[in-house]
Amino acid sequence: MKTARSRHLVSGAMIGLTYLAAILATLPLLLILTHLLRKGASSLSLAFFTHMPRPVGEPGGGMANAIVGTLVLIGIASVIGLPIGIGAGLYLAEKKSTPLASSVRFLSDVLNGLPSIVIGIFAWQFLVRPIGHFSALAGGVALGSMMIPLVTRTTEEMLLVVPTSLREAALALGYPRWRTSISIVLRTALAGIVTGALVAVARIAGETAPLLFTAFGNQFWSTSLREPIAALPLQIFNYAISPYDEWHRQAWAGALVLITIVLIISIAARFATRSRFGAPVD
């Protein structure tokens, strides 16, 4: 029979292990952040945000084209991913148990788990090849396809949290179903849906694989949707595998900017969640 003393010892050890695991879970992020700050901060300057890349050998220069390119790609992806994702999420929440809903739910989980490079190949096959060249549009479509399942499932979850009693209250007042869905259900869950959208944006902002043979990257300034476009992850990749020290430094700075963008979006998402079901809207 175990004594109370040994039970306490085991209990203490187990609690200690969970503490350790909790710390280890955050360790990679902390290491990455400190490392990036050490390596990247020295190469960061205003010029990094406003200047174009310089040719090899010339010091200085920046990634203005890649920063703008990433924003353009996020924009295209959001235009595709958000309406489709939110609409599909609304369908799943309102028509929970229809056969179509179950298959959509299953397929979007599959799409969610699809390796991002496969989505890139898909966009290459159906957009790059027919058009004949790489383009921002193809990159945006690839990223948008990644966003759809993310947004669909978070929207569905947020809508299911809206109490049935609110839905019933609106219906009992003589609101048609579609208006109830939009003006009560969607409105009530809005903060949560915004959070889901921001998390999805943060997720795709750093994707590299789907862009390799869609957006392709561009050393020059371009915001045209039909031309190849620069993107931070691509630029980081290209600079990091280059043999030049100056480009390596730029890659570190680029990585720092990219992770900062993602962190800002994630923090914004946390703030949006905070006011869920809170104060009145109007």
Added chain:
Amino acid sequence: MTAVAPVAALAAADTTGTMEASDFSFWYGKKQALKSITMTVPPRSVTALIGPSGCGKSTFLRSINRLNDLIPGVRHEGDLRLDGTSVYDPSLDVVALRQRVGMVFQRWNPFPKSIYENVAYGPRINGIGDEASLDEIVERSLRRATIWDEVKDRLRTSALGLSGGQQQRVCIARALANQPEVLLLDEPASALDPSSTQRIEELVYELKRELTIVIVTHNLQQAARASEYTAFFFMGELVEFGPTEQIFTSPREERTEAYITGRFG
């Protein structure tokens, strides 16, 4: 507040808001929740539905405005008529029906919007858009729900900031803003403290002069105090229906007496 009731409604009023159930049965999937209910709820009166949990009284209430339609696998037999027209008539617009039949729920459920927007919500969908009319409807409805004096200075603040009893009265005002003929109350006071309960009961007493009220309650004293007619449901059957006084003092059915005297339920 009777002064503001439309004259036309008063003139034609004698039967407006009459509700009849004839042989009405209702199923959730295979489970039968109501068994051939036949009763007539007289207009401009308060009818209490009493009975133990799961006896079908809420199902009956939610059939009147067809809120049960939302549940998959439900079906019915027999008929339920409001002012002589079946609520299940295929040509009847369920949205229009729900505008004529207001409902207040057990758990107050104001929208996460301002008090004003909550009350104006129903009229807005009926196409009342101009501010002056809405202001008037909001004030009149809040007055009828006896909460105007408490909220008139904070109409634009969240309805969720009010106490439970106040929120419930805002919900009643919200239902009244549609000018319904019938008001369905599903245990409106069961989660409220005694003084809020008393206010709701007084309110019901005032409102019955203008509309038909059907109230589901677990509180027998409340049924006895606030209603003129009482229907006792048991296991999906309507055991007895009659004037409240008769049901409570000389019930014809043994089961009614057993329930009222607290021997079961």
